[in-house]
Amino acid sequence: MLDIFSIPLPALFGQLLLGLINGAFYAMLSLGLAVIFGMLNVINFTHGAQYMLGAFAAWLLLTNLSIPFWASLVLAPLIVGLFGVVIERLLLKRIYHLDHLYGFLLTFGLALVIEGLFQWKWGSSGAPYPAPIPGGYNLGFMFMPAYRGFVVVAALVICLATWYGIERTRLGAYLRAATENPTLVRAFGINVPRLITLTYGLGVALAALAGVLAAPIQQVSALMGTNLVLVVFAVVVIGGMGSIMGSIVTGFGLGLIEGFTKVIYPPASNTVIFVVMALVLMVKPAGLFGQTK
Amino acid sequence: MNNQRYMFAAGLIVLALIGPFVVYPVFLMTALCFALFACAFNLLLGYAGLMSFGHAMFFGMGGYFFGYVVKTAGLPPEVGLLAGVAGAALLGLATGVLAIRRQGIYFAMITLAFAQMVYFICVQAPFTGGEDGLQGIPRRALLGGLIPIENDRALYYVVLAIFLFGFAAINRFIHSPFGQVLKAIRDNEQRAVSLGYEADRYKLLAFVLSASLAGLAGATKAMVLQFATLTDVSAGMSGEVVLMALVGGLGTVLGPVLGAFVIVAMQNYLASFGEFVLVIQGAIFVVIVMAFRKGLVGEIGDWWRARQKAG
Amino acid sequence: MHDVLLNVDRLEAWYGESHILHGVGFKIGRGELVTLLGRNGAGKTTTLRSIMGIVEKRQGSVRFDGQETVGRPSDTIARLGIAYCPEERGIFSSLSVEENLLLPPSVKPGGMGLKEIYGLFPNLEERRRSQGTKLSGGEQQMLAIGRILRTGANLLLLDEPTEGLAPVIVQRIGEIIRQLKQRGFTILLVEQNFRFAATVADRHYVMEDGRVVDMIEAADVAQSVDKLHNYLGV
Numbered sequence: 001m002l003d004i005f006s007i008p009l010p011a012l013f014g015q016l017l018l019g020l021i022n023g024a025f026y027a028m029l030s031l032g033l034a035v036i037f038g039m040l041n042v043i044n045f046t047h048g049a050q051y052m053l054g055a056f057a058a059w060l061l062l063t064n065l066s067i068p069f070w071a072s073l074v075l076a077p078l079i080v081g082l083f084g085v086v087i088e089r090l091l092l093k094r095i096y097h098l099d100h101l102y103g104f105l106l107t108f109g110l111a112l113v114i115e116g117l118f119q120w121k122w123g124s125s126g127a128p129y130p131a132p133i134p135g136g137y138n139l140g141f142m143f144m145p146a147y148r149g150f151v152v153v154a155a156l157v158i159c160l161a162t163w164y165g166i167e168r169t170r171l172g173a174y175l176r177a178a179t180e181n182p183t184l185v186r187a188f189g190i191n192v193p194r195l196i197t198l199t200y201g202l203g204v205a206l207a208a209l210a211g212v213l214a215a216p217i218q219q220v221s222a223l224m225g226t227n228l229v230l231v232v233f234a235v236v237v238i239g240g241m242g243s244i245m246g247s248i249v250t251g252f253g254l255g256l257i258e259g260f261t262k263v264i265y266p267p268a269s270n271t272v273i274f275v276v277m278a279l280v281l282m283v284k285p286a287g288l289f290g291q292t293k
Numbered sequence: 294m295n296n297q298r299y300m301f302a303a304g305l306i307v308l309a310l311i312g313p314f315v316v317y318p319v320f321l322m323t324a325l326c327f328a329l330f331a332c333a334f335n336l337l338l339g340y341a342g343l344m345s346f347g348h349a350m351f352f353g354m355g356g357y358f359f360g361y362v363v364k365t366a367g368l369p370p371e372v373g374l375l376a377g378v379a380g381a382a383l384l385g386l387a388t389g390v391l392a393i394r395r396q397g398i399y400f401a402m403i404t405l406a407f408a409q410m411v412y413f414i415c416v417q418a419p420f421t422g423g424e425d426g427l428q429g430i431p432r433r434a435l436l437g438g439l440i441p442i443e444n445d446r447a448l449y450y451v452v453l454a455i456f457l458f459g460f461a462a463i464n465r466f467i468h469s470p471f472g473q474v475l476k477a478i479r480d481n482e483q484r485a486v487s488l489g490y491e492a493d494r495y496k497l498l499a500f501v502l503s504a505s506l507a508g509l510a511g512a513t514k515a516m517v518l519q520f521a522t523l524t525d526v527s528a529g530m531s532g533e534v535v536l537m538a539l540v541g542g543l544g545t546v547l548g549p550v551l552g553a554f555v556i557v558a559m560q561n562y563l564a565s566f567g568e569f570v571l572v573i574q575g576a577i578f579v580v581i582v583m584a585f586r587k588g589l590v591g592e593i594g595d596w597w598r599a600r601q602k603a604g
Numbered sequence: 605m606h607d608v609l610l611n612v613d614r615l616e617a618w619y620g621e622s623h624i625l626h627g628v629g630f631k632i633g634r635g636e637l638v639t640l641l642g643r644n645g646a647g648k649t650t651t652l653r654s655i656m657g658i659v660e661k662r663q664g665s666v667r668f669d670g671q672e673t674v675g676r677p678s679d680t681i682a683r684l685g686i687a688y689c690p691e692e693r694g695i696f697s698s699l700s701v702e703e704n705l706l707l708p709p710s711v712k713p714g715g716m717g718l719k720e721i722y723g724l725f726p727n728l729e730e731r732r733r734s735q736g737t738k739l740s741g742g743e744q745q746m747l748a749i750g751r752i753l754r755t756g757a758n759l760l761l762l763d764e765p766t767e768g769l770a771p772v773i774v775q776r777i778g779e780i781i782r783q784l785k786q787r788g789f790t791i792l793l794v795e796q797n798f799r800f801a802a803t804v805a806d807r808h809y810v811m812e813d814g815r816v817v818d819m820i821e822a823a824d825v826a827q828s829v830d831k832l833h834n835y836l837g838v
Contacts, residue, residue, distance in 0.1 A: 104398055108532060270416075
């Protein structure tokens with residue numbers, strides 16, 4: 001094992017912070033995917049495109065209507081979430097009775113359409129988005145940009161709020177029950193189809209919210225979602241989709257591992273998550289927190 | 294009925310033979326390579342019930358192995374093709390062993406993830422040429438100089454032979470005892486297991502076979518177009534082969550072939566539209582899933598049968 | 605009959621290609637407790653599920669309080685005032701006992717409050733924070749009955765509530781069902797345990813091969829024992 005203290009601390013902690021940020025996005029996105037998958041039994045490939053739509057919405061709101069970041073944090077998820085509701089009502093609803101792979105194919109096709117359109121209109125190079133909290137703090141062992149620190153905290157809050165919403169509220173109970181036995185829940189008088197639509201909308205809004213948070217960090221570009229979502233799939237396989245907390249822990253954890261790899265062996269940083277996936281598949285195929293379904 | 298089938302087959306054979314004199318040979322060869330690729334994909338999905346969303350890794354690596362062997366190591370193209378097949382088979386074995394552990398949607402995601410991993414490795418590995426890929430792979434004569442393939446038309450018949458070999462191999466496999474067991478596993482895995490069949494072994498065999506043929510297709514494509522690049526191992530390429538099989542008709546014998554020709558033709562035709570091609574591809578995905586799940590072959594087959602009944 | 609709450613007429617039902625119910629017909633008066641008896645496979649559970657609207661395909665007529673329910677989705681039917689307690693109990697493992705109890709929403713005023721239900725089932729109160737499926741069979745059955753009492757539904761469909769339970773618990777459930785009848789609930793009970801059914805019901809319908817073949821008043825049960833043994837194959 002390399003002696004990590006031979007690497008200057010600012011570099012180490014700088015990469016770990018980056019890893020934590022990446023992990024924050026992995027957590028938020030795999031959470032959205034897990035929630036949608038639980039209720040709809042569909043792997044929402046469009047998730048990456050919806051993340052991108054969130055970022056784009058924030059950028060468009062800023063450049064065209066001068067709407068600031070903090071308002072976009074609320075508006076963008078609402079807009080994109082509504083779009084998700086339309087997708088669910090018009091398209092997804094009609095294919096639930098089919099093999100679940102068709103849902104994957106449909107959302108893949110939608111992702112292509114959305115990303116293709118944005119790429120065609122705005123090209124693949126990115127547009128910058130100004131950081132809403134400028135500057136940073138010198139912590140001695142590293143320099144922490146204020147906005148990035150905020151993102152980590154915000155992501156944690158969002159993830160925990162989602163966890164709370166699902167595990168501790170009445171609506172969350174409806175969701176959990178409907179995931180387990182939708183027929184019986186409907187026979188109790190709950191409008192399950194509407195619940196499903198709502199769940200998809202919320203999952204999409206979560207992706208869009210992540211997109212807004214990402215805008216000041218990455219360039220806002222048409223392809224920012226695809227690259228991310230492919231990694232998130234690996235995160236989801238590693239974590240298993242059994243538990244909310246599992247998705248959160250796995251997301252943040254893998255981000256940290258990625259950051260750490262970047263410090264001690266940079267060429268592997270792109271692939272380390274996939275290697276972890278291979279290892280997990282060998283030892284616990286259902287995922288770290290999964291139940292074999 | 295049998296007469297119609299023979300006429301149809303005969304017609305196809307005639308078309309195949311005169312093809313390069315009527316249509317631009319490179320287009321036909323490219324389409325044939327993708328047709329083999331799509332058939333390999335379809336074998337896994339239609340007969341093992343496993344949808345791989347990462348098949349580009351076999352296709353692309355087949356091309357890279359061919360390119361490396363022929364261009365860098367200077368060996369004859371037959372060795373290159375073998376290298377493509379063998380390399381893809383090994384990769385198929387390594388990833389298949391792990392991917393088979395899950396099913397359905399998880400399997401798709403795992404293959405997608407592995408393909409991404411291969412993609413990232415290809416970006417960095419020296420032997421793939423990174424962002425530029427392997428360019429200018431020379432076309433040397435086959436069989437020690439007997440078959441000159443610098444000529445596109447001559448190469449066409451070689452490619453046709455390779456395609457037919459692959460196609461025949463798939464059909465042999467499907468109709469063999471292995472194929473029958475695979476079908477039983479696909480239809481009712483628990484039952485097959487209770488009858489004593491080790492389902493995972495059969496699935497892995499199908500996976501490796503599918504990977505090898507995809508590798509052959511990729512190697513052949515590298516031989517024809519004389520380059521192998523990152524696009525060939527990308528997620529986009531994986532998605533494209535799914536599209537081809539879907540358009541043609543999942544699980545049908547000729548579907549992937551037809552689908553490949555349609556998609557390759559469409560890409561040629563729409564090349565000037567740039568990124569908009571993605572939008573069209575995506576739209577086709579959506580339309581097929583929502584309305585035409587049987588694909589071209591399936592829907593035409595239904596229409597034809599309905600006509601037969603009425604007339 | 606004076607005040608018919610549920611009127612089932614020419615009810616047919618399918619699961620895929622299987623034609624299970626071939627024209628079921630019976631009536632239940634307000635405040636009555638009626639049982640569906642019959643062997644395994646007679647179609648008793650399918651009848652309950654058809655009334656609740658959760659079979660794939662059904663035809664015929666099911667009128668609840670005068671309103672036709674065939675063709676309506678199950679959540680609408682529940683909201684008319686019908687509650688269903690399935691044979692498999694359907695306790696949600698991802699919910700606690702209390703969450704299970706609070707799940708079914710109020711469909712009509714007059715439902716029992718949480719305190720009242722805990723009064724009927726004190727052992728549920730003790731285990732309120734436990735995971736729903738960690739309860740014993742008997743406790744799960746009580747939970748399944750308890751949670752539909754909150755909704756305000758006045759017609760209860762109970763599918764084999766005593767199946768697989770110890771005699772002591774069966775007695776307790778019998779007491780509870782009698783109490784519910786006293787409170788004015790109308791109950792349709794599916795039971796294989798005929799002895800138990802006889803202690804609570806006003807009338808018994810016998811089903812065979814997806815049809816109602818006989819009806820026996822409570823008063824006539826003693827004389828009909830042989831006939832019933834025939835029907836039930838005991």
